[in-house]
Amino acid sequence: MPTFARRSVEEHADHIAGLLARALETETETIPVDDAAGRVTASPVGSPVDLPLFRNSQMDGFAVRAAEVADAPVILPIAGEIAARALDPGALRPGTVVRIMTGGVVPEGADAVVPVEDTSPGGEPDTVLIGRSRGVGEYVRDRGSDIRTGDVLIPAGVLLASRHLAALAAAGITTVSVRRRVRVAVVTTGAELVAPGTDPVRGQVFDSNGTALAAAVSAAGADVVVRERVADDHEAFRRALATATAAADLVLTSGGISMGDYEVVRETLEPLGGEVGSVAMQPGGPQATAAVDGVPVVCFPGNPVSTQLSFEVFVAPLLRRAAGLPARRVSARALEGDLRSVPGKRQFLRAHDDGAVVRPVSGPGSHLVAGLAAADSLLIVPEDAVELHAGDVVEVWAL
Amino acid sequence: MPTFARRSVEEHADHIAGLLARALETETETIPVDDAAGRVTASPVGSPVDLPLFRNSQMDGFAVRAAEVADAPVILPIAGEIAARALDPGALRPGTVVRIMTGGVVPEGADAVVPVEDTSPGGEPDTVLIGRSRGVGEYVRDRGSDIRTGDVLIPAGVLLASRHLAALAAAGITTVSVRRRVRVAVVTTGAELVAPGTDPVRGQVFDSNGTALAAAVSAAGADVVVRERVADDHEAFRRALATATAAADLVLTSGGISMGDYEVVRETLEPLGGEVGSVAMQPGGPQATAAVDGVPVVCFPGNPVSTQLSFEVFVAPLLRRAAGLPARRVSARALEGDLRSVPGKRQFLRAHDDGAVVRPVSGPGSHLVAGLAAADSLLIVPEDAVELHAGDVVEVWAL
Numbered sequence: 001m002p003t004f005a006r007r008s009v010e011e012h013a014d015h016i017a018g019l020l021a022r023a024l025e026t027e028t029e030t031i032p033v034d035d036a037a038g039r040v041t042a043s044p045v046g047s048p049v050d051l052p053l054f055r056n057s058q059m060d061g062f063a064v065r066a067a068e069v070a071d072a073p074v075i076l077p078i079a080g081e082i083a084a085r086a087l088d089p090g091a092l093r094p095g096t097v098v099r100i101m102t103g104g105v106v107p108e109g110a111d112a113v114v115p116v117e118d119t120s121p122g123g124e125p126d127t128v129l130i131g132r133s134r135g136v137g138e139y140v141r142d143r144g145s146d147i148r149t150g151d152v153l154i155p156a157g158v159l160l161a162s163r164h165l166a167a168l169a170a171a172g173i174t175t176v177s178v179r180r181r182v183r184v185a186v187v188t189t190g191a192e193l194v195a196p197g198t199d200p201v202r203g204q205v206f207d208s209n210g211t212a213l214a215a216a217v218s219a220a221g222a223d224v225v226v227r228e229r230v231a232d233d234h235e236a237f238r239r240a241l242a243t244a245t246a247a248a249d250l251v252l253t254s255g256g257i258s259m260g261d262y263e264v265v266r267e268t269l270e271p272l273g274g275e276v277g278s279v280a281m282q283p284g285g286p287q288a289t290a291a292v293d294g295v296p297v298v299c300f301p302g303n304p305v306s307t308q309l310s311f312e313v314f315v316a317p318l319l320r321r322a323a324g325l326p327a328r329r330v331s332a333r334a335l336e337g338d339l340r341s342v343p344g345k346r347q348f349l350r351a352h353d354d355g356a357v358v359r360p361v362s363g364p365g366s367h368l369v370a371g372l373a374a375a376d377s378l379l380i381v382p383e384d385a386v387e388l389h390a391g392d393v394v395e396v397w398a399l
Numbered sequence: 400m401p402t403f404a405r406r407s408v409e410e411h412a413d414h415i416a417g418l419l420a421r422a423l424e425t426e427t428e429t430i431p432v433d434d435a436a437g438r439v440t441a442s443p444v445g446s447p448v449d450l451p452l453f454r455n456s457q458m459d460g461f462a463v464r465a466a467e468v469a470d471a472p473v474i475l476p477i478a479g480e481i482a483a484r485a486l487d488p489g490a491l492r493p494g495t496v497v498r499i500m501t502g503g504v505v506p507e508g509a510d511a512v513v514p515v516e517d518t519s520p521g522g523e524p525d526t527v528l529i530g531r532s533r534g535v536g537e538y539v540r541d542r543g544s545d546i547r548t549g550d551v552l553i554p555a556g557v558l559l560a561s562r563h564l565a566a567l568a569a570a571g572i573t574t575v576s577v578r579r580r581v582r583v584a585v586v587t588t589g590a591e592l593v594a595p596g597t598d599p600v601r602g603q604v605f606d607s608n609g610t611a612l613a614a615a616v617s618a619a620g621a622d623v624v625v626r627e628r629v630a631d632d633h634e635a636f637r638r639a640l641a642t643a644t645a646a647a648d649l650v651l652t653s654g655g656i657s658m659g660d661y662e663v664v665r666e667t668l669e670p671l672g673g674e675v676g677s678v679a680m681q682p683g684g685p686q687a688t689a690a691v692d693g694v695p696v697v698c699f700p701g702n703p704v705s706t707q708l709s710f711e712v713f714v715a716p717l718l719r720r721a722a723g724l725p726a727r728r729v730s731a732r733a734l735e736g737d738l739r740s741v742p743g744k745r746q747f748l749r750a751h752d753d754g755a756v757v758r759p760v761s762g763p764g765s766h767l768v769a770g771l772a773a774a775d776s777l778l779i780v781p782e783d784a785v786e787l788h789a790g791d792v793v794e795v796w797a798l
Binding site for chain 1: 609617707761
């Protein structure tokens with residue numbers, strides 16, 4: 001007998017969210033900044049330095065005392081040259097200027113930079129004609145004007161992209177504390193399954209669920225740490241489950257949870273307190289969950305489309321949130337044509353969304369794996385809909 | 400003297416698109432399906448098999464001759480059982496049914512499946528009461544009803560996601576021909592640069608451009624195959640350039656292209672026919688390109704924000720397209736407050752977009768690397784704008 005007779009999609013989603021809550025709160029780990037793209041900061045990162053590190057020039061030109069060029073044009077002697085390179089230029093002697101490159105240290109005493117295009121040769125060797133005055137601070141980047149020591153450079157919970165890594169590097173930081181990725185084990189079951197690349201005999205099918213779930217887990221920002229395929233063999237499934245729970249924060253299974261015979265997942269998990277039942281959706285009606293050795297196990301039906309859509313509906317949103325990834329894109333679209341639906345079940349139809357209207361691209365069958373590949377979105381038909389008409393507005397999920 | 404005096408952003412973008420066109424047309428390579436997520440198919444993949452591979456049951460129930468249950472209720476003897484597993488059940492004997500599981504081979508002679516919920520025990524052992532009739536083909540998945548041998552399973556140019564890999568696996572396919580990723584070399588220059596994690600002396604700064612460009616190249620779907628940092632030393636730069644052009648389809652450099660002295664990139668590339676000049680944008684005015692040993696070299700100015708935005712403007716869109724990734728998200732937003740701009744230059748301001756209005760989050764300076772990290776978008780101020788007012792609509796790029 002099923003543990004739950006009939007759950008709504010929301011009820012089952014809430015149940016799974018509760019079951020997974022603790023597993024998704026992974027500990028932190030410290031990794032090199034150069035490897036941290038796509039990871040989420042575990043805590044705020046304070047800047048260990050002022051940026052800029054030192055007062056420097058915004059332009060190629062001449063570092064000056066603003067007061068000495070206030071009556072420009074004026075000719076002044078060039079006391080030296082400051083490139084953008086390791087160099088402490090000392091103080092600017094009164095009545096002189098120094099040539100300076102962008103990024104060069106502005107010498108003590110100087111308080112403005114005159115860009116090179118506002119200057120010309122002064123006539124005498126080692127002199128320059130300053131053609132226009134510049135106010136105090138012009139073209140000078142003050143130390144700490146980007147960020148000051150101790151200020152938050154990157155807040156906690158930020159999904160790190162190149163610009164964040166650049167800021168960390170600019171502050172001299174080489175490692176960053178991020179949330180560990182969620183570790184997921186994928187166990188596919190079914191006596192009829194054989195590995196792609198082998199020669200099936202009549203009655204066997206290629207296992208696509210292992211490939212599908214592994215790729216979908218990665219795309220949701222988690223790590224696949226175990227991947228096993230087992231026949232409808234209780235001992236083999238128990239061994240795979242033990243391997244999975246030992247290594248993973250979360251175990252996903254496909255197959256073996258219907259009410260028929262040879263349902264190895266159901267038969268193994270029910271005595272361990274697993275909950276098996278039916279959710280008001282199509283595809284994907286049979287669903288189950290368990291906690292084994294404290295590790296949540298989420299079980300999907302074995303039909304390939306059912307497995308993939310169940311993951312999308314129940315687990316992908318949780319993994320994406322844990323990984324700091326944006327939520328799935330949901331749109332409202334007009335139906336291109338009429339369609340009929342099964343009352344009492346939410347239908348997830350494989351569809352093409354052209355940005356204005358949406359239409360199904362394959363039948364509703366849970367075996368239509370090529371049809372799913374041809375879709376770019378899911379068209380959601382609500383539980384209470386029996387007939388929908390062209391122009392009716394439906395919810396569409398981008399795939 | 401500059402090779403080009405003043406290009407518009409579009410002119411320089413077009414120039415780079417032309418320069419890179421051939422480099423972005425990479426050859427194909429064959430890789431395992433399980434590693435192919437995020438890659439782009441090089442050619443259409445035909446299905447080597449019919450899917451389903453064989454006629455099978457859509458439900459747990461009984462395989463029947465539809466004509467024999469047309470007058471249901473009717474009691475029939477159960478001749479056997481067909482699980483979803485390797486089994487060729489032979490033909491269905493007239494006047495009998497076989498128990499069948501979802502996915503099981505529908506035996507020759509049977510032309511419908513009656514779901515188990517429409518049946519009950521027949522009274523006598525090994526008999527079943529078929530409670531309702533089913534038409535020919537009901538609950539039977541025909542061989543090839545998803546896809547037929549030779550039909551296109553995945554078209555060319557598809558960015559492979561989990562559902563595509565699942566379809567390939569379901570057809571027994573283990574390898575797929577995809578476009579090789581574009582190989583990019585990153586060479587950062589500047590005598591003032593030191594590696595993050597070291598102790599800079601006064602005048603030195605941490606190199607953030609290597610980190611930024613490497614991460615941005617990866618995010619744009621290309622591979623970083625060389626990463627070098629060189630001082631303003633012609634011989635070292637020539638060596639790095641030789642390493643880069645030997646390994647990469649495209650070389651990116653930062654720094655060394657201004658009109659000042661110590662401009663190692665400009666001084667090395669100009670004699671080789673490189674084009675160096677100014678583009679009407681801020682940040683990122685100085686820009687350069689070259690082709691060295693037939694490999695395109697795109698050179699960005701060295702200020703960290705200039706480097707990062709130049710990549711976003713000129714190279715990221717090309718790499719993303721080559722990798723089959725969607726184009727950057729561009730929106731129209733109302734300005735939250737007034738702002739002034741430099742006429743004649745397109746400004747790329749670092750901004751926060753709250754979905755309705757947009758506002759700058761840091762100054763326009765090209766050294767404000769922490770300010771860029773704090774932004775979630777770029778606010779584009781057109782060349783002809785001098786003043787913009789609250790409520791004016793501007794273009795915004797999502798970062």
